[in-house]
Each structure stands twice: as structure tokens, then as C-alpha cells.
Amino acid sequence: MIIAASVLYFNENKYDEVLELLKKYKNIETHQQDIENGKMVITIEAENNKEIEDIEQDFKEKDFIVDLAHFAFHFGDEVEKVLSGGEVPDFDINKPFTRKRLQ
Amino acid sequence: MSIWENIKNTLNNFPLKSSYQINRMRPPGSCDEAMFMKLCVRCARCVEACPYRVLRRSSATKNGEIGTPYIYAEIAGCQLCMKCTSVCPTGAIDSSTVEMQQVAIGVARINEDTCMNYLYSKVESGEIEATGSMALCNSCLNSCPLREEAIYLKDGIIPTITEKCTGCGLCVERCPIKPVKAIAVIPKGMPDAETAGYFHYLKRIGR
């Protein structure tokens, strides 16, 4: 499971539509917002990063969304799995930052 | 300047620039604000260590100070017990601070227009006409942990703050003047009328 904390940049005149959009997603929580400057902090809870990327894709299609920027991730129980020795993440920094690597 | 350097500078300065607010101080023994913001990891150990529950985590997000510890003097001043200094893991609070005399987290300033003792002495000297609304009060002096050192009564009446003031904020907590207290602590590093001079003036007129 992944929790992402992201800042959603939107058109400040279309705040209501943003709220409508966010209502569709049960796994998104809003935290803080600065409507005047069109910024909002949200957290997205997802099973894997694919889900997050899908949401991001959906968002970017809307014209009132300027950008969705992820600032922090939390990997939940995955970390414990790694620590207990079940999985070994790939730490090779030369590889590009890809979807595969996150999975 | 290369792009790399540019980014480095940006990162170094971000989000470490903090804002100041009157009557809001860092824990005793904190290093200066920019360094504090760099070092503080928001672990809240100091908040937990504070026996008086005086330290509180900031919820203000301006310049990224969210989660960092503050003393809000209007709610409660710091008793200078130094329990928080030793628990800081990063050195944002200097653990060698053990004596209250070492502390300098701010400096108190008295509003001469509202402080009752100031008004009282003005009536005595005939500056203001006596109306019977003058009351004597020594609360700031009595609450000061460094009574007679950090604050003394000039001529036995005018509370005067010396450079030994630690900025603990107890006087602000205890000041009976309402709605705005007659004494305020200017946190260390905050430019105020007395220290910032011309720049303060610019700030005030909105440049």
C-alpha cells in the first residue's frame, strides 16, 4: 500500500469543480488548501503506484487542474516486508526512475 | 553560476526561511532561526519532554514551520526548566543550555501607552491628569525568573527590561492588561523597531 502526499494546483476560479472531481475518489483526502493561489494538499491512498498514476492521468485531462505534484510517499507495510527480508528492493541508482522499479 | 549551483542554493534556502511572530518563541537554547529550521526534524521530543506543556507544535505552514516547536507566550510562558534541551537529537536546541541565564530566545518589550505602572508614573509626574483609573501592578516583575536582573523597577515603579532578559514569556502570560497585553516578547532574530531601524521603517510602510 502506498500513501502519497501531493499538492494539487488548480485554477482558482474553478474550485467547486475541483471539489466535485475529488468527491469521486474515496481514497483521496484533502488536508489544507489555499484557494486564492489555487493550491491544495491531498493524500492519496492506493494499493500500488499504478493506481496513483492513473489518478494523476485522470486529473491532468481536466482543464481546471494545472498540475499534481507528489511530495512524499509512504509505503506502509511494504517497508516491514522489506525489513523482514521477504523482498529486496532494487537500489541501483543508475536505472531510470520507472514504474517497474516502484513495484 | 552553473545551473547545478543555482539549484543547490535554492535547495539550501528552501524551505528554511521562517517567519517571526511576536510572543512566539523557539524552545530555550535554540539556535538561530535559519539553522533551527534546517536542523529541526519535527520529532516533537521537546514537546513531549516539556513538563509544563508549554511547547506546542506549530500548525502554521508558512515557510514550512509546520510541526516545529514554539512557545506561545500569551498562552503560557517558558518556565526555563531546561528539560527540552537535552532531548533534541539534532542539536536544533543546544543541549549545553542548563542555566536559565544562558537562554536568549527573545526579549520583552513594554508598551508604555498601556502598561499600568507607566501610566501611574505619568499621573504622578503630572503628565496625565488624575482620573482615578490608575492602578499599580508588579506582575511582570514578580513573574520574572530573573527578577531584579532581567527586569527591575526604575524609581520603584517603571518596569525596565535589561539585556539579561531571556525572552521566556512568563511576563506576557501573567500581564493583566486586556485585551492586548502591555508586554510582548520579540523572538530572537525578529527585526523590531529598536534593532532594525530603517528597515523596520520600510517594512512598516509596506515597501
Add this chain to the structure above:
Amino acid sequence: MDISRRNLIKTSLAASAAAAAGLTLGCKKKEPAQAPAVEKAPAETTAQTVGTQEVDKWVKGVCRMCGTGCSIYVGVKNGKMVAIKGNVDSKTNTRGFLCIKGMNIWKVAYHPDRLTTPLIRKNGKLEPASWDEALTLIETKFKEFHKKYGYDSVAYYGSGQCTTEESYTFNKIWKGGFGSNMMDGNPRLCMASAVAGYLSSLGSDEPAGAYEDIEKAKCIFLTGSNTSEAHPILFRRIARYKKENPDVKIIVCEPRKTQTSNIADLWMPSLPGTDLAIFNGMAREIIKNNWHDKEFISKHARFTSGDGSKASSFDEYIKFIDKYTPEYVEKVTGCPAASVKQAAEWFAKSGATMSLWCMGLNQRSNGVWANNLIHNLHVITGNFGKPGADSFSLTGQPNACGGVRETGSLSHLLPGCKPVAVEPWRKHVESYWKVAEHCINPTKAINPKPGFPAVKLFSSLGGENEKDKPVKAVIISTTNPAQSLPNLNKFIPNMKNAFTVVIDIFPTRTAQLATVVLPAAFLYEKGGVYGCSERRSFLTQKAVEAPAGAKPDLWIACQIAKRMGLEKYIAWSNEEDIVKMAEMAWNDYTGCTANSEKTLAGATYKRLRESTTGVQWPCPSEDHPGTYKRYVRGMDPIFDNPEKYGLKIPADADMYFYGRPDGKINVFMRDAEPKASEKISKEYPFLMTTGRVIEQWHTGTMTMRIPETASAHPNSYIEIHVQDAKKLGLSQGDMVKVESVRGVNILPVKIVNMTLEGVCFIPMHDQKGNRMVNFICSDVVDATSGEPDYKVSAVKITKVSGPEKVDDRYVVTKEELDNPTFS
């Protein structure tokens, strides 16, 4: 991963995201760890705006707090008090200055804790009752006890905060109506030694001079008083005078270097309990250097040894004080020998010296002697009767002088402050009161034997099954002995077991032990006369109505009188209007004392109502302006017609101390050794002394309920010298156990360098059980005055824990009335 943890992660992640994004956001969701917004300032304001605040009317009155007697106006709007301002014409608080307590005192009247229904304890619980029910119970019990255990089994314990009319009425009911002297008051805990001091030295109670002398003095000797905190307005008068006249010498003799010492030219430290040696030492220096006033001594001094009955001579006196060399004094008291010499010089040579003292001398096992020694210094230097020269005792309560000392509401006094044992005066009072006609006691007379002083009264108080405790019932008015008596562990069970009636406006420690609690009216809801330290009587006019259910003490006294069959005796008991009632009581009182030197016959209600300054006794007639200085021909009206007061004054005497049979002041040879006081030992190595702070007053019943003063001084603490703290390994804020043989307190430490090493100080206002300092205090009393020795107790100090947040601003609430927790 459970929900709360997940939420936490989300919140902190969101926070860091917000931080990184540099959002300047208001928060939409409340976070668990956020700082609460700074309290919204309430609409009310303090001090400055009061003067201009619009009110319907300003009603004249006097401050409810300390004995300075500040004159005030109460602002009333829509039938409610809204402000207080100082009286600019006042002679006490010149230019209308007030202190923080006085300025806010009206606020307590509207505190939600106000008691408004009588409460009766049934099965251990205080339950609401009607006034009739409560008074009937009191009546039945009193009658029962009178019959079963005699008239001395029912006691009254009054207060220096009751109005003069109230104290006088209770005094009249008890001494004349019941024929019992079993009535005392809390001035026993503060002023009794000063009374005995004045009576034994000068022969008549209360100071000769007035506050005016401060501005005429050339040297001011402050001892046993932290004037800056206990009498701030008076202190400011002194400080202002000193500032304008830097040549005036100010000497402070105190164990603590308080604010008071800051204006002093000389601070004489003395270990608690030892300052008598300093006074004797100063007297020795004065005589040795030939600074004494030989003419004054030959005219006005009578040297005496022992209790005052035996006359002695000046030479004997010189021999007696020869022991007190400055070096010896230094050894005993810790005061440098040079300071003693210097103080003696200033005291004797200034031209006009005024001494001011308060509880530091009175609350001592040798309090009367300490008072005597101060008078001695004034006699040998001739500092009496001149402008600016006086020995002046300050009072701690607003009406201890006027209400209790002058009306004689103590177990050994009668109106006019004359002992019950003095037969001519007793006979006068008996006939004035028509005791033989009205007294319900078969003796039909005032008992010539004094009753029990406070400490003895409360140790003799007990339940019906306790054979060794003769007092079975007590009415306690406007005071809080369950917090203010020393060694409380001894007295709390007594108050609990006996039939205790408490008259108060708030739940107090005493109300928690009471059988019946009667809700009282606040001063400005009833009005009455208060007399301050300088013999000045001042009328407080009724400003507002009391809340429904609360009744003035005077009304309560009258109801009791009526029910006990004294309806005709207390003539004002049938009056409906409280103001008229008080006026009748006042007239009765001034009539009773018209032929004594404390005459207030000229201070009629009408005059007091019109006066903005009050009246100083002696004031024999309405056209007399009041007396600034006693004992001096031309100023004191007693000299005009001494026969009227039963006195003989030689026609050629310009100054005559008419209280004494020979007109001369007694100069006593008092040993300085505090024999009865507690001594430090190996186990209890610290001397503890108690006192007040400026923001809080006495047991904090009122000041702890004023938001401004409560937050300014929210809890009690112990002040320890920095060296002692080092020895004990204590740091600021550590919690310590302070223990004497009698009791224990747990207090936070405040490390100071203004006290002497080995001396610690605890203020007395905190109501929290384990911070009530009187559990520790010694209950040794002065043998003459019966005043307890609050100022000297031996304690040990041990660390309990590191700094802790203490439960501050604690007050006893209505809910806690049934199960008092004293820990």
C-alpha cells in the same frame, strides 16, 4: 495498519507536502498536534478605559482589600457593577491611585461560584434549604447548646472585613445579649500583637499619627512589612516621597530583600524571629552616642521592667540594653554591625522618624514585645507628637481597625477598644446597652472574664461527644479559618465535628467543613463603614442589589438576635431596609463610644455620606474636622474637655499620653530571645516564613476568582536561596516536599538570591490542599496577645520530582463542598 496510525501518517505526509510547497494556508482540518489559536481577547478591558467608560452612576465606597483604606467609586450600569475608579480627592490613596486587586474587585460579585441559597448538611451532604429552615436550625441548636453546655458553648468568629455595623451588632448580641465573651475575630491572627503593644506602651490602641506623616518624615523605618506587595499604594506614597526628597532616609529591616528594600538607603537583614535584638541594639547605640532626647524622656517616659507594673529607671534601662552591642546583634541576627550603628544614627538624628510595621512583627511568638521595642525607640529619640514622627502599625484588613479593634469585637475587648476586665467601662457599656434588662443569660451582665482568643477558641471547638472541648457551635463570618489558622491539621477536625455556621459569598475551605452555609451579600451590595489603619472611617454606599437569595451579614445577625429573643435589644432588627438598619447600628455604636477617646460621635451617617475623605477619630462633634495627630494639645480634641472622657490632663501639658494613668509611655526592657518560637534543628534545618504577594489577598477567595489577578499569580511556591538550592541539588521548578513536624506541602521551587541563606518563603494564598502553607505553620502563640507565630517555622526540604505542571488557579468549587480533599 490501523486507522489511527494511517491517519497520522497521512497528516504528517500532508504536512511535509504543504511545507515543501510553501503553502500559506489556513488549516481546514484540525490536526492533533497543532497549537491552539491564541485565546480571543474578551470584550472587557482593564484599568485605563475605566475612567472614561460610560456608567449610569458612580457610587462612593472603599476598597474591599487591604488595610490602606483606598477610597473608590463603583461604576454602576443597568443595576450592575461594571467598573471601579479611584477617588481623586482621597487622603489615603492620594490622587485616586489603586492597585491591580482593587481595580478589579467588583468582578468577583458576578463570579459563577457565588452562593445564593443557604445550605444545610444532611447525611454529610450540603443541601439547599430555605432561609427560614437554616435560621430555625441555628436557633434550635444555639438554644439547645445554651441550655445544655452554658452560654459560652456558642461562639462567634468574625472578621476585619465585616462592616463596623456588623461586627458591632454581633459583639452586642454576644457580650451583652448572651453574656458570653466567646467571640473573637481574625484580627487576632493579624493585629492582636499591635493592639497589645499600643495598649501596654501608650495605653490606648491605634497609632497617634496618620499617613500624612509619611510626607513629613525625615527618616522612615520599615520593619516586618513587605509594604511594596502588601500595601502597594502606601508603598508608592513612600517611594514617591523618597524620589522627590532623596535626602529622606529609608531603612528596611527584613529577612527578604524585597521590592521594599529597593528604595531603601539601608537594608538590615535579620534571620526570622531575631529582629528584637536589632531594636535593642539600636537603642543602645542611640544612648551610647548621646543621641537620645533627654527632655522627652524626662517628660514622657516611664521605664519599667517585667510586665510593666514595676517602675524602673533610665539607668536600669541602660544597664539592660548594654548586652546588645552591634557585634552581639550581628552574631544573633546576621545584620552587619555597621548597619545597626548607621540605622541608629539616622533614626535618632533625622529630626522626624516614622516607623511602619505589619505582620512581620505582629505574627510572632514575641510580637507584643517587638511592638514595645519599636515604641521604645520612638520614646528615647522623642519621635512622637511631631509632624512626621510616629510609630505606625499597618493593618492587613480593610476594617480590622474600625470594625474589630474600635468596636472591641475580640474576646477580651469592649467597644472603644477597652478590655472587658476594666470595670468602669464595662459598667458604662452595660448600662448603655441595658444589659440587665435584655440579657438572656441569667447573670444579666457582661462577663468580666475574657473569652478564648482565636487559636484557643478553635482548639476548644468540638462535637457534642467531645468532653474536653467546651465550645460546641461557632458562627464564622467573612473569613476562612480552615485555611488561615496555623497548624491546620489540628483544627480542621474540630470545625468538622462542631456545629459550624459559615457566612460567606463563595465556597471556601471553611464552608467545606460547615454544617450550615449562609450566602452573604458583597460589600457593594450592602454598604457600611470601614475604618482603615490611620483611624479613618469611610462609608461605602450600597451600589447594587445583592443576587436573589444572598443576604447582608447585618440582616443575618438581626435574624439570629430576633430568634434568640433579643428583638428589643437590637433595635434595628425589625428594620426592613439594610441601609437604615446599618445607620441605626452605627448611631448606636457611636453613641456607645462617644465618651471614649475613640469617639466618632461627630461622624454621623449624613456626614460620612457627604464626605469624600472620611473622618479620623477622635471626632467629638459634627463640626470637628477629625484628628490628624493624637496626644498633642491643639490637635487632639480630648485635650479640650478631658473630664468628658473620664481623663485628667494637666493644664500645662502640651503632649500627654492620656491612655496611661501617669500620662507617660512605658519603656519596656524586653529580652530579644524568641523563647517560644520554633528553632531549627538538624532534622529541620530551614527557617520558613510566610507572606503575601501583590496580586493575591489572604486566602485568595476573591483574588483567585478575578481572572487578571489569578493568572498573574496562579499558584504557591517556595522561594529558596540559590546557595541552599545548590546544596540540595535543586533546579528551577523542581517539586519539593516541605515538611515541618506538623504538616507537609508539595511545592515548586523558585530559586532567588533575595532571601537570606537558610530562610525560605511561601506565600499563603493558594487553596490547593497540598500547597496550603498553614499546614506547616507553627501554632505557637504570643503569650500576651494570643497571636500565632506564622513567621517562624522550622522545615526540611526534600526533592520529590523534576518540574511539573501544577494545578494552578485552583479554587474550591460548589461541587467540592461535600467532599473536601486537603491533598
